Every structure is written in C-alpha cells, then in structure tokens.
Amino acid sequence: MKRFSAFVLALLLTVATSTFAKPDHSKLRDYVQFVHVEVDLVAPPALINFQPDAKPKANFYGSAVVIAPGYAVSAWHIFAAAEEIPEGVRTKIAQLMSRDGKTKRVPLTVVAKDIEHDLVLVKGEFTCPCAPLAVREAELDELVYAVGFPQFAQHGVQLLTEGTYQGLSVLNTYLVTTHMAPGASGGGGFQKEDGELRLIGIVDAIGVANLGPPQFGIRQEVHWTTFLTPVKYVHALIKGTPAENLVR
Structure with a gap:
C-alpha cells in the first residue's frame, strides 16, 4: 500500500510539474x-x-x-x-x-x-x-519572453525577460509586461504555440509617461511595458x- 501511495504521489508530481513548468527558453x-x-x-x-x-x-x-x-x-x-x-x-x-x-x-x-x-x-x-513564426494571435495573460540588446553599447549584455501579454494597444501593437530599454528595438517577443516558443512580435518601443504637463517635456520611460509589432505584419513583410x- 505504501509503495502504491508513493507511486501515485510521484505520478501526481510529474503531471503537476509538466503542466505548470515554464517552456524551455534556452534557444531564444x-x-x-x-x-x-x-x-x-x-x-x-x-x-x-x-x-x-x-x-x-x-x-x-x-x-x-x-x-x-x-x-x-x-x-x-x-x-x-x-x-x-x-x-x-x-x-x-x-x-x-x-x-x-x-x-x-x-x-x-x-x-x-x-x-x-x-x-x-x-x-x-x-x-x-532561426526563430519559428507564430501563426495565431497572442494569447491574453499568457507568458511572454522578450529578448534583445538594450543599452548593449554600455553594458555588453543580452537580456531575456518575461512578462505577460495584456492586450492590443491603440497603436495596434501588442502590449506586454516584459522589462526592456532603448536598444532592444528589433528584438523578439515569444509565446508558446503548439508546444514550442514562437515569435509573436518584434520589439518596437517601450512605454513612456509624461511627468506633468506635456509642454514641460519631462518624460519617464516605463521599462515594464514593451510594445511588439504583431507577427502577422512579419508574415506580410516577407x-x-x-x-x-x-x-x-
């Protein structure tokens, strides 16, 4: 009975791990x-x-x-x-x-x-x-990885960060909560599709907020909001x- 219980517990742990484990992002x-x-x-x-x-x-x-x-x-x-x-x-x-x-x-x-x-x-x-291209729209609230070279000239490091897709912005770009900075433009956003991480968009910009009246020109970069150009436009481009x- 103890052996059976241990087997069932191990099986449940295996299922739980495979269900909730993050996708392998080593290739990104x-x-x-x-x-x-x-x-x-x-x-x-x-x-x-x-x-x-x-x-x-x-x-x-x-x-x-x-x-x-x-x-x-x-x-x-x-x-x-x-x-x-x-x-x-x-x-x-x-x-x-x-x-x-x-x-x-x-x-x-x-x-x-x-x-x-x-x-x-x-x-x-x-x-x-080579990055495989997604064929569907991004999934709301699903995990997104962003990869790029923000401020590479200063730091010399490639960054891989994660966040979630939060919806389509007024500019028709994907808004994701990954952390990025200037220099990441042209990088990629990736989401799991059919068991594989695929390119869902190209990093276009990071969020910017006005501090005070716009005419003062005081702006703050919002590094936890990244805008991706949807992959459907990449399909059209190529x-x-x-x-x-x-x-x-």
Whole structure:
C-alpha cells in the first residue's frame, strides 16, 4: 500500500510539474542578434581642410531576429536614418555580434520594409538557429519572453525577460509586461504555440509617461511595458521575398 501511495504521489508530481513548468527558453537567445549600423559619412570640404583625417560617423544600435538562413527581421527605425542618406555620400556598414560573443563587420542589405509598422527585412551573414513564426494571435495573460540588446553599447549584455501579454494597444501593437530599454528595438517577443516558443512580435518601443504637463517635456520611460509589432505584419513583410520559403 505504501509503495502504491508513493507511486501515485510521484505520478501526481510529474503531471503537476509538466503542466505548470515554464517552456524551455534556452534557444531564444540564439535567435536574436545585436545590430550596430555604422555609417561613414563623407566629410564636408570645410571640415576636411581643418581635419584631414576626419571621418564623421553616425551610429544606430538595436537588435534583430534571425528568421531564416541569411535573413533577419528588425525595427525599421534602426535603419531608417542610414537608408535616407543619399547614395554616393556615405558608406554603410552593419556591425553584427556573432553568437560566440565576437564582433564582426558585415554588409547588410535591406530586402523589404514596412514603414507603417516599423519593420524591416535584412539580408546578411545570419545563420540558424532561426526563430519559428507564430501563426495565431497572442494569447491574453499568457507568458511572454522578450529578448534583445538594450543599452548593449554600455553594458555588453543580452537580456531575456518575461512578462505577460495584456492586450492590443491603440497603436495596434501588442502590449506586454516584459522589462526592456532603448536598444532592444528589433528584438523578439515569444509565446508558446503548439508546444514550442514562437515569435509573436518584434520589439518596437517601450512605454513612456509624461511627468506633468506635456509642454514641460519631462518624460519617464516605463521599462515594464514593451510594445511588439504583431507577427502577422512579419508574415506580410516577407511575402514574395526569398525568405518566405525559408521560414518555419
């Protein structure tokens, strides 16, 4: 009888553990890479006369989610300023942090962009593991993991945080309670679907609150609210591109 009771107890513990255990998120860090878009600007003649070695640069930092071999999705605003610089007056280099922690400079090509939803598909030296895309809407109150590189230039660390999905914002973005900060834009939000953690959205922004009248311009970042561009717009972005047949 004691053996039977012990067996039943062990069985119940196993069922409870499998039912309430968190999904395995060990792969999520491999899906998201750091992106440093570095633009070498051609110095104006006046500047060259005074500083012959001057090479003005513009730097943009963010994250990107690898969705297929050679392709990643990110936030358009990371690349927008660089793309809007007229051709012929700049050399653009995208600097990626590889998975072994070493940094390398490789060229990136913008394949498709969705300015309205702040998305961009880029081609580069991206290798799998690749993030699987969700096919359904996010589930309310369900666990969400967010992965990105907030303030990577200062801290050099990738962050993985967790929260829950709280609904669709007035901007038609998913509002989740994960903790993020500037630099996480372009990272990914993941939720369990069919037993697997899948990409439900791309990190677009974090919450901001006005402290006092708006005209004072005093604002406070709300790091526990993160806005994700829903994955349905990623599906639309890659449609008709070579990446469409490579994602899973």
